[in-house]
Amino acid sequence: MYDLIIIGAGPAGLSAGLYAGRARLKTLILEKMAVGGRILLTSLIENFPGTPTRINTEDLVKNMEAQVKGLEVRISQENVLEIDCKQKLVKTNIETHFTKSIIVASGARPRKLGVPGEERLLGKGVSYCATCDAPFFKDKNVVIIGGGNAVAEEAVYLSRFAQSVTIIHRRDTLRASEVLQERLKNNYRVKFSLSKVAQEIIGSAKVEGVKVKEANSEKTQVIPCDGVFIYIGYDPETDFLREKIKLDESGFIITDEDMHTSEPGILACGDCRKKSLYQVVTACADGAIAAEFAYKYISGTAK
Secondary structure (H helix, E strand, O other): OEEEEEEOOOHHHHHHHHHHHHOOOOEEEEEOOOOOHHHHHOOEEOOOOOOOOOEEHHHHHHHHHHHHHOOOOEEEEOOEEEEEOOOOEEEEOOOEEEEEEEEEOOOEEEOOOOOOOOOOOEOOOEEOOHHHHHHHHOOOEEEEEOOOHHHHHHHHHHOOOOOEEEEEEOOOOOOOOHHHHHHHHOOOOEEEEEOEEEEEEEOOOOOOEEEEEEOOOOOEEEEEOOEEEEOOOEEEOOHHHOOOOOEOOOOOEOOOOOOEOOOOOEEEOHHHEOOOOOOHHHHHHHHHHHHHHHHHHHHOOOO
């Protein structure tokens, strides 16, 4: 019997584990992939408070993991299949765990574009992770689809390897922060194809180009490239929670400001919950709050 089980070992789950460990709760963190979660898809973080220089993501994750394990919090690689909110059971691909409270920090996965060629050419030039695959495109031409901060950050990273990086975005301006946009405009390897909508990823055995349509007309063109990186948002990893707790129409978990879900003793934090800002710093804050109120629930001191 655990006091607390945390589902997910990204920044939110690790932060929850840190605070749970400091509260001397017997805690288990379950992670189906690698410790660190989605932030491992980027190589550097440059907006974490108290760090005037950029942080290597892998180093940050290793430090967080070491902190948590130093408090005797167990981390196990297991895939959660379902939970029982009433009995506080967590069933994984390995065994069933018993607990007094659960924090869901399962994160989110990259959203797919849903165009012809995407699935067929996955791993053959189509990627959702520049950090993972950039070295394969040394001196080649690549395309990034999307317009947010992730696109800007990964375009700069890709430009260290690729001959050219073309950003395709459906609007006439990017949504990335001004600092990142300035960095892009000063990078001679980065090009822009704005007010364009990707319709198809073209290629037989590997990616050869992207067919795009102008947002305000029916005119189309093919942008030749060797690789396509897709950054159009994320979908929450909450399929195992459907009909268990209250989710919004997109599958994000609905919580109050104290991270409580619709079920007593079940809390949620990080990118899997509905909120206005998805950043490492907000994920860490979520995790700390979730652990605090899990402790209050377990100890019977919650108001």
